[in-house]
Amino acid sequence: MGTVYINARCKKILYLLLTHDNYMSLQQIAKETGVSKRSIYYDLCKINELLTSYHIPELEVVRGKGILISAENKKQIESIVENEQGEESYIFSPTERVKIIICYIIHNPEATYIEQLSDYCEVSRNTIFNDLRVVVNQLQDYNLTLYYESKKGYHIVGDVIRIRALFFLYFNTLLPLFDSGVLTFIKREDLNIYWSKLKSIEKELNTTYVDGILFSLSALLSVIYNNSTDEPYFPNLKKEELVKTTEFQLVQKYFPDLKETEQTYICLHLLGSRIAAPTNDIFEDNSNESVYEITKALVSEFEKIACVIFEEREELERALFVHINTSLYRYQYGIQIGEDMTDDVIREYPNLFDITKLASKYLEQLVGLPIPDNEVAYLALHFGAHLKISRSLNEQLRILIVCVNGISTGNMLKREVQKLLPHAKIVDVVAAIDVINIQEICDLVISTVKIKSVVPTITVHPILTDFDRKTILNHHLVAKRKQLMESDALFDIIKKYVNEDDYANLKLDLSKYFQGNLNGFGLPFSEEPLGLIEILAEDRIQITSKTFSWTEAIRFSGKLLLEMNSIERRYLDNIIAQIRYYGPYMFIAPGLMLAHAKPEDGVKSLDVTLTVFQKPVQFSEFHEARLIITLAAEDQEKHLKILKDIMTIFSIQSRVDEIASLSTKESILQYMKHIITQK
Structure with a gap:
C-alpha cells in the first residue's frame, strides 16, 4: 500500500x-x-x-x-x-502559470507546443488554452503578439527590448519559485556561471545591487545566449560616452563573447539598476524640456484624480523630474531600480498607491508600456511626501530623519513622522554618510539604517510599520513630551469645571494617569480610512427629475452637505468659481462630475453626496452631467479611499448610465456595494 x-x-x-x-x-x-x-x-x-x-x-x-x-x-x-507521504509537488496558481508560460516561450530556443506547457504546469490542454488567452491580453499591453506556426510552435513577436523587459519583470517575481527548485526550465548551472561573473563586476565596481537583480539579469543573459539572432536597438544613445563607463569595460572583460550591442544592453541594466544612475551622460539630453512638461502634466493628473492642490508643487515637480528623467529608459528596458518596496507601500498606503497608479496611466500612454508597480510605488512616495498634513501643533522635539540615499523614501518618512508627532520639529532629512556632529541640531534620530551616534536613535523600516510607530511613540523622549502635552491639554478643558483650589491635585492626577497609559497613544494610527460605502447612505443620495442650469445643479448637489453641517455655503461658491475660471475640468468620466474645492474653502468634516439628474445638466457643448458626486475633503489624505472606491465603480463607462437609470436610493446603494464588495 x-x-x-x-x-x-x-x-x-x-x-x-x-x-x-x-x-x-x-x-x-x-x-x-x-x-x-x-x-x-x-x-x-x-x-x-x-x-x-x-x-x-x-x-x-x-x-x-x-x-x-x-x-x-x-x-x-x-x-x-x-x-499520505506521497509527492508534494508545487501547484502553480493561474497568475504564476501565465508568467511562467511567457518566460518559458521567451527562454526556449526551440519550438514551444501546448503539450510541453501542459506537462510542465501539470494541467490539461484546455487549462493552457485558457491561460494563453490571458497571455495574449498581457502581451498586448507591451505591443507584443503571441504567434503560432506549424512545426515552429508558439513564439512571441515584437520589439526585442520589450520582449526582454517583460521576461526580466516576470522572472524577477518568479524568483522565489526558482530558488525553491520549483522552476526548472532554466538550468541553474548556467545561471550560476553568469551570476558569478556579474558578482565579480559588482565587486570591481565597489557597489551593491539589490538582492535578486543580478540573478534576474543572469536569467536574461541565458535568454540572450539562447536567442543570439535578435539584437536590441538603442535610439538617442551616446555610444561614445557609454563605452567610457567602467560598467561597459567590465562587461567586455567578463562577457567578451557577446556582441557589442548585447554588451551595451547589459551595461545599461547595470547602470540603471542603481538609484542614481548618470543617464544624462549616456543619452541625448535634448528631451529634458519635454520630460519636465510630462512631469508637470503627471502632477496635474494626480491633483485632478486625488482632488488635492500641492502647496509646494514646484518642489514636487523638481523631485519627480529627476526621478522620471532617469526612469524613462528604465521603463523601456524593464530595468529594476533600487529596493523593491512595492509590497510595503501597498500595505501601508493602499489608497495612495491606487490613486498614483491611476495617474500613471498618463505616463503609460507616453511610454507605450505599462508602468511597473515598483515604479508606481516610488511615484506614490513622492506624491505622499508632499501631501499637506492637517492640524499641526506646536513644535518641540527636534528630530533628524536619516535614510540610505533615497530622497522620496526619506521625505515620505519625514511626512509620516510629522503626522505621528505633530508637536515635533523635523530638522532635516539626510543620507547616512552625512551624519556628522548632529548632536547640535537634534534631540532624536529616526533612521532606516543602523548608525553610530551620541544622539538617541530609533531604527525603522523605510515604510513605517505599526511596530515602528509604536516604537517611536513609546520612546522615552517622545512619550514624556506627549504625556505632558496631553495632560496640559486635558487640564485646560477640565479646569473650567473645577475649583481653583483643586487645580494642583487635578494636574497631579492627570499626570499619573498618562504615565500609566502611554501605550494608549498608539491607537490613532490604526484607524481605517472611510470608503465611499461607509459614508454614502440613503440620506446622502438625491434623485431629481427637475431641469437645472449648471450653477443651480452644483448648489442642489451640495445642499445635503450643508444640511449635514459638513461644509459652509462658501464651499459651493468656490466650486462654481473654479468651474467658471477653468471650465468643466471636474468631469472624471462622460456624464460624471466630481465636484470639489480645497479643504480651506469651507470644509467642516469629511463627507460625500451623490445626485442623479434624470434630465442631464449641460456644463458646456461637450459636457453634460447625469451624476454629480460632491466631495468635502477635510485634508489631503483622508478622502483617498473614497476616491479609490469611486474609480473602482466607474472604471467601466456603462455604469454611469446604469446608476442614472436606477429609480430608488436603495437600489443605487446596493448596486455600488455589490461592485465594491466584488472588487
Missing part, C-alpha cells in the same frame, strides 16, 4: 470534498483550484488510483450534481490523507 501518490492539488480537491456536506460540482472544484474541468478529471483519476490501492470505493461524478463523499468513506479518506 502507499505505492500510489497524489500531488498537492489532488490533496486540495480531497480537502474540499471532505469539508462539504453536499454535492460539489466539477465547476465549483475547478473554480476553487484555478484549473479547467478537464484537469479536474485527470486529478480524479489519480485520486481514485490512490483510493483503490487502499480498497476504498472510487469517487463518482453524479450527472447534474457532482461528487459527494459518504460519512463512512470520509473517515477512511481522512486517515489516508493525513498519513
Whole structure:
C-alpha cells in the first residue's frame, strides 16, 4: 500500500470534498483550484488510483450534481490523507502559470507546443488554452503578439527590448519559485556561471545591487545566449560616452563573447539598476524640456484624480523630474531600480498607491508600456511626501530623519513622522554618510539604517510599520513630551469645571494617569480610512427629475452637505468659481462630475453626496452631467479611499448610465456595494 501518490492539488480537491456536506460540482472544484474541468478529471483519476490501492470505493461524478463523499468513506479518506507521504509537488496558481508560460516561450530556443506547457504546469490542454488567452491580453499591453506556426510552435513577436523587459519583470517575481527548485526550465548551472561573473563586476565596481537583480539579469543573459539572432536597438544613445563607463569595460572583460550591442544592453541594466544612475551622460539630453512638461502634466493628473492642490508643487515637480528623467529608459528596458518596496507601500498606503497608479496611466500612454508597480510605488512616495498634513501643533522635539540615499523614501518618512508627532520639529532629512556632529541640531534620530551616534536613535523600516510607530511613540523622549502635552491639554478643558483650589491635585492626577497609559497613544494610527460605502447612505443620495442650469445643479448637489453641517455655503461658491475660471475640468468620466474645492474653502468634516439628474445638466457643448458626486475633503489624505472606491465603480463607462437609470436610493446603494464588495 502507499505505492500510489497524489500531488498537492489532488490533496486540495480531497480537502474540499471532505469539508462539504453536499454535492460539489466539477465547476465549483475547478473554480476553487484555478484549473479547467478537464484537469479536474485527470486529478480524479489519480485520486481514485490512490483510493483503490487502499480498497476504498472510487469517487463518482453524479450527472447534474457532482461528487459527494459518504460519512463512512470520509473517515477512511481522512486517515489516508493525513498519513499520505506521497509527492508534494508545487501547484502553480493561474497568475504564476501565465508568467511562467511567457518566460518559458521567451527562454526556449526551440519550438514551444501546448503539450510541453501542459506537462510542465501539470494541467490539461484546455487549462493552457485558457491561460494563453490571458497571455495574449498581457502581451498586448507591451505591443507584443503571441504567434503560432506549424512545426515552429508558439513564439512571441515584437520589439526585442520589450520582449526582454517583460521576461526580466516576470522572472524577477518568479524568483522565489526558482530558488525553491520549483522552476526548472532554466538550468541553474548556467545561471550560476553568469551570476558569478556579474558578482565579480559588482565587486570591481565597489557597489551593491539589490538582492535578486543580478540573478534576474543572469536569467536574461541565458535568454540572450539562447536567442543570439535578435539584437536590441538603442535610439538617442551616446555610444561614445557609454563605452567610457567602467560598467561597459567590465562587461567586455567578463562577457567578451557577446556582441557589442548585447554588451551595451547589459551595461545599461547595470547602470540603471542603481538609484542614481548618470543617464544624462549616456543619452541625448535634448528631451529634458519635454520630460519636465510630462512631469508637470503627471502632477496635474494626480491633483485632478486625488482632488488635492500641492502647496509646494514646484518642489514636487523638481523631485519627480529627476526621478522620471532617469526612469524613462528604465521603463523601456524593464530595468529594476533600487529596493523593491512595492509590497510595503501597498500595505501601508493602499489608497495612495491606487490613486498614483491611476495617474500613471498618463505616463503609460507616453511610454507605450505599462508602468511597473515598483515604479508606481516610488511615484506614490513622492506624491505622499508632499501631501499637506492637517492640524499641526506646536513644535518641540527636534528630530533628524536619516535614510540610505533615497530622497522620496526619506521625505515620505519625514511626512509620516510629522503626522505621528505633530508637536515635533523635523530638522532635516539626510543620507547616512552625512551624519556628522548632529548632536547640535537634534534631540532624536529616526533612521532606516543602523548608525553610530551620541544622539538617541530609533531604527525603522523605510515604510513605517505599526511596530515602528509604536516604537517611536513609546520612546522615552517622545512619550514624556506627549504625556505632558496631553495632560496640559486635558487640564485646560477640565479646569473650567473645577475649583481653583483643586487645580494642583487635578494636574497631579492627570499626570499619573498618562504615565500609566502611554501605550494608549498608539491607537490613532490604526484607524481605517472611510470608503465611499461607509459614508454614502440613503440620506446622502438625491434623485431629481427637475431641469437645472449648471450653477443651480452644483448648489442642489451640495445642499445635503450643508444640511449635514459638513461644509459652509462658501464651499459651493468656490466650486462654481473654479468651474467658471477653468471650465468643466471636474468631469472624471462622460456624464460624471466630481465636484470639489480645497479643504480651506469651507470644509467642516469629511463627507460625500451623490445626485442623479434624470434630465442631464449641460456644463458646456461637450459636457453634460447625469451624476454629480460632491466631495468635502477635510485634508489631503483622508478622502483617498473614497476616491479609490469611486474609480473602482466607474472604471467601466456603462455604469454611469446604469446608476442614472436606477429609480430608488436603495437600489443605487446596493448596486455600488455589490461592485465594491466584488472588487
